[in-house]
Amino acid sequence: MADCHEKQKVAVVLFNLGGPDSLKAVKPFLFNLFYDPAIIALKNPLRWVVAKLISSRRAPIAKEIYKQMGGKSPILPQTEAQASALEELLNLSGDTTYRCFISMRYWTPVSGETAQKVAAFTPDRIVLLPLYPHYSITTTGSSFIDWMKSAVTAGLTMPYRAVRQYPDQxxxxxxxxxxxxxxxxxxxxxxxxxxxxxxxxxxxxxxxxxxxxxxxxxxxxxxxxxxxxxxxxxxxxxxxxxxxxxxxxxxxxxxxxxxxxxxxxxxxxxxxxxxxxxxxxxxxxxxxxxxxxxxxxxxxxVPAIGCQPEYIKALAHLTRSAFND
Structure with a gap:
């Protein structure tokens, strides 16, 4: 029999855009972006054709942009730093164990692999937390739709709450x-x-x-x-x-x-x-x-807010209050 004082486990899934981790990844990253029906609202096979065309045309320009950034996007390590800071703050006190996971929309780690990691953690509850403070179907909406498909595939049946936006937090x-x-x-x-x-x-x-x-x-x-x-x-x-x-x-x-x-x-x-x-x-x-x-x-x-302590506090508050409804 489980210990009645056993800590509850909550998985916090942080959503972000993602970015290519090498110059080789630029073209497939762009294809993933433009193949998203929230970005190009066409039915297949036309959407696939258009995504292939746009990504092929834009790849050389985009590669030059990423060359100016050292050949890759810094968004994953920055998101990892935010996840680490949030997890540390959430676990400072209380009877809940929080684990933060990252789900990128257009590059790794994609929702499918993240959902499998969440399943292995066997949480009691899940909080979906976008790193987009302002809701748009093209960002938060698209990420949530993509996640739900992966969650079903991974067999994630535990209760969850989704934070849609927090422009005034x-x-x-x-x-x-x-x-x-x-x-x-x-x-x-x-x-x-x-x-x-x-x-x-x-x-x-x-x-x-x-x-x-x-x-x-x-x-x-x-x-x-x-x-x-x-x-x-x-x-x-x-x-x-x-x-x-x-x-x-x-x-x-x-x-x-x-x-x-x-x-x-x-x-x-x-x-x-x-x-x-x-x-x-x-x-x-x-x-x-x-x-x-x-x-x-x-x-x-002005720099992006990144791991600014007040922002991490905002994410912690949104996480802790997600199930208070």
Whole structure:
């Protein structure tokens, strides 16, 4: 008979995008991305053909981007660091044993292998925790759909709860405020700068179909601004690809406007919790070069919140409260 004082076991599955771990992995990573029906809404075999075509065309460009990052994405080791910090915090006290697992959407470790590891842990409960604070069908939604298929295959029948979003979670907001304040504190005249909150964009048609992503990004920015005392700011969107109309204003237009207004630039990757190509290349290299060429007074980039203690507290709170319903 089991000891009545035996600790409950909870598996915490952290979801993230994933990224190629070598230059060889770039093309298959891109194929996985564009083969996702949440990204390319076509039926097979047409979706497969389109994904093959786009990934083949974009691979050479993407390889050059990843060469600037040392030949691979840093997103997995950063996610591993977040998982380790969260697991340590969750297990500091209480009668529950928590184990954190990572499930990447478009590269290893994929949901199938992670689900098998969770099954081997034999948890009593499972918490699905996205490292996307803002819900979109293209990120959290797609990850959850993919996970559910793998969970069935792995025979995971224990109770679970899914955290859909947390754009206004108190500790998450505090983490964003802290990294911005740390940067502003180093500036001689922060009032002469405009904060550009740059989030990953989406095609307009996805928002028009009811996706809450933009509203949730705006909510986060509003709450961060309140804590900062409402300095000069602008919300903008980056990383658009393809012929579709994407949500505006675009980050490059926000940079042009800020330079025109004779303000320095503080750029904040508001939708990203770890560093990857959109921050290390797009923000740090491409947009910085653009701002310099336009004659920007200054261009300062705030780091992603990563393992900032308040963010790890946010994840711990979301995990512990997931079953309190």
């Amino acid at each position: 108190e500790n998450y907001i505090a983490a964003q405020v802290k990294v911005i304040e740390d940067v502003r504190a180093k500036l001689d005249h922060p009032e002469n700068y405009r904060i550009l909150y740059s989030a990953h964009g989406l095609p307009e048609k996805i928002i028009e179909a009811g996706d809450p992503y933009r509203d949730q990004i705006e909510m986060t920015c509003r709450l961060v601004q309140e804590k900062l005392g409402n300095p000069d700011h602008m919300l903008c969107f980056q990383s658009r690809v393809g012929p579709l109309k994407w949500i505006e204003p675009y980050t490059e237009d926000a940079i042009k406007q800020t330079v025109s207004d004779d303000k320095g630039i503080i750029i904040v990757p508001i939708a990203f919790v770890s560093e990857h190509s959109e921050t290390l290349v797009e923000l740090d290299i491409e947009y910085r070069e653009m701002a310099t060429e336009l004659g920007a007074k200054d261009y300062v980039r």
